[in-house]
Amino acid sequence: MATISRRQLLGAGGTLGAMALLSACGSTDPGGSDDAITIWNNLADAQQNDYFRKHFAEGYRGKYPVRFSPKADSTIDRLIQTALAAGSGPSVIVTPGPSSFVSSYWSAGYLADLGPYVRHYGWTDKFAPWALSASQVDGKLVTLPASYETMVFYWNPATLDKLGLAPPKTLEEFESFCSEAKGKGHVPLSAGNADYKGANEWFVGLGLNHGAGPEAVHSALRGETKWTDPVFVDAIDRLATYFKKGWFGGGVDLYFTNNFPTTYQQLASGKAAGMLSGTWDFSNLGSYFGKAAGNDATWDWTTVPSLGKGVPRIVWDLAIGQSVGINTNFRNTAAAADYLNFLTTDLKTIIAGVERMNFEPPPIHISAADFSAEADPRIVRLYSQLSAARSIGYTTWTFFPQQTETYMIDYFENVITGRLSAKAYCAGIESRFSRERAEGRVPVAPKPGGGLS
Amino acid sequence: MTISESTAAAGAGPDVSRIPAPHRPGVLARLRDRRVSGWLFLLPLIAFNLFVVLVPSAFSVWYSFTDWTGISSKANFIGLENYRNLLRDPEFVQGLEHNVLWTVFFLIVPMAMGLFGAYALSRIRRFRLLFRTLYFIPYIVASVVNASIWRSILDPQNGLGNLLHINPLGDQHLALWSVEFVNNWAWWGFLVVVFLAAMQGVNPSLYEAATMDGAGATRQFFAVTLPAIRPTFAFLGLMTIIWSFLAFDYVYILTQGGPAGSTDLLSTVAYRNAFSNLQGGYASATGIVMAFISGVVVTVYLVIRKTREWET
Secondary structure: OOOOOHHHHHHHHHHHHHHHHHHHHOOOOOOOOOOOEEEEEOOOOHHHHHHHHHHHHOOOOOOOOEEEEEOOOOOHHHHHHHHHHOOOOOOEEEEOOOOOOHHHHHHOOOEOOOHHHHHHHOHHHHEOHHHHHHOEEOOEEOOEEEEEEOEEEEEOHHHHHHHOOOOOOOHHHHHHHHHHHHHOOOEEEOOOOOOOOOHHHHHHHHHHHHHHOHHHHHHHHOOOOOOOOHHHHHHHHHHHHHHHOOOEOOOHHHHHHOOHHHHHHHHHHOOEEEEEEEHHHHHHHHHHOHHHHOOOOOOEEEOOOOOOOOOOOOOEEEEEEEEEEEEOOOOOHHHHHHHHHHHHHOHHHHHHHHHHHOOOOOOEOOOHHHOOOOOOHHHHHHHHHHHOOOOEEEOHHHHOOHHHHHHHHHHHHHHHOOOOOHHHHHHHHHHHHHHHHHOOOOOOOOOOOOOOO | OOHHHHHHHHOOOOOHHHOOOOOOOOHHHHHHOHHHHHHHHHHHHHHHHHHHHHHHHHHHHHHOOEOOOOOOOOOOEOOOHHHHHHHHOHHHHHHHHHHHHHHHHHHHHHHHHHHHHHHHHHOOOOOHHHHHHHHHHHHHOOHHHHHHHHHHHOOOOOOHHHHHOOOOOOOOOOHHHHHHHHHHHHHHHHHHHHHHHHHHOOOHHHHHHHHHOOOOHHHHHHHHHHHHOHHHHHHHHHHHHHHHHHOOHHHHHHOOOOOOOOOOOHHHHHHHHHHOOOOHHHHHHHHHHHHHHHHHHHHHHHHHHHHHOOOO
């Protein structure tokens, strides 16, 4: 019987190891596997992952099965970028809104043109027009909006009763609300960016849309007004003043170290009087209120108060929280488009996800009648009012180009720490925005008073 | 008897016709040759290094002269524009300043702590292994774990920050020092172990002679220990400088470069440019500058080592 010497064994092992290493370096998974549509997604927790896998991946009955791979919030964009650059990546490319990376992915040839499928699936009738417009690059539809969201004012009714306060509606009421809460030893608005630096742009967006007003923002997005206009400088300066007074998070330094659990905890415990955040927090607050948290605290929401004079009382900051497109490396674009249609327009599956998991729905036509009796009335109210919204604002992660958005996030910290004036900050926005606008990287924004339909 | 011996014995030149044709060693024999087999063993490593170090490095150099986005296969040559922009970029300049501060801190604080810790350990017999292990443990714990623990400890509302009425990671004037402190906590134990190993190699008779001359512990440290471990000290100093310019993880986990860029290092600036701004070419230029600085440091070290004839 032939025997294998130790050297032969080591040699064979070495060869196998080298082959494994080299094969790992190569791209064996272009656009997902050959026999399945793959999607990477960043959801809040394991429960949401399981639900998404069961209902939005395995629940799809199409030509190909769908394989879902959960990723962390902090890494999904980097993972997708490096995978795409390596000629690989999932079949369905997920981005945090249409302004984040989409135009670069399109320019690099990683995103398929969805135009040929618009009529077939009737997307023009299914989606809100503003959302489809914002999803175009160079006049072509390259992603579909997978979720939409807005900014709201959260409050704990018991806390406000105790403080004798009501949710503010106007600039004067807002300033009075924060002053009184602060004076009574409370954090006026729980806030923090320790977990996610991008939280800065939520507040910058509020400052612009509710402080300067959506008309001014829309004009600037169209290049008709400069971002250095006093209306923006004043709005940013006013917002920075609020931060410096400690109204957001209890102090500028605390804002930098408060993580999300701390902000939710402050709202639930009554330490904070309110919270300005996005509707994505509907799914996060549940763990801190009521039975799940072992307390009897409750939360509610209302619209963001006006933060400037002459600004409409109600402005709905529109945001596409997530966009989905098709990897050009995936061999069957039509099959992937069919899955995208299911993911973003299958009303029954979507509404069930909203009711059971607090998923944010895509900007499709949803009315109160679409929800079951078990639905959280706060959610039903949100999407009913949002569908009927007439005055809209523009979030940075949906309507601003990539480098401008990054600048707005990073340098806002310099403004609230006194390292940079509001005027210089706005000049920085203008220089980046004008360059990116010239390059055609600004998503299309709907008119502010035109409503959503 | 060998050929040379027989020739010498005969007292005459060799009879060429009687000398057998030189034996040509077979493949196996040549493989057994130490020089050949040495290269053969090195070959996979060299190939691997070429693949994972040299090739990406060459690409980085090339991309630093282009407008590459970091995700596209297209890259247009733009000459030295990225490097010119770096000099005008306040984020780059600030990151460089912070890297210098970082380097100075790590050349002083952990080196001093490592030397002191090692010297103290070298003077004791009992529990030396225990202390060595305890000092070393933070070094082998993942940086993300260390950083998360310290973030909780320094928390201004429920941690040490509350007790001291400071916000170490939220105050822009304290944040860089706080991150350095946390990184040092995980780092200095490693230096203790390396310095201790070097100190254990010092000839004991030197200490005996110093004792007989009446030198105390402090005098012995400066007159005997420190000169004897100078090559190790210099080497760790060199590595500290190089590693300081590569620092990233603790800053990214604890502060993401904030507040207001007060903890930004060149690495976090490059990371942001590469992945958030999609300026891969510009980020490559930053990386090349970092590599250049490290190269200068290594060259200076090698020159000094050669002129001073240090042994490692």
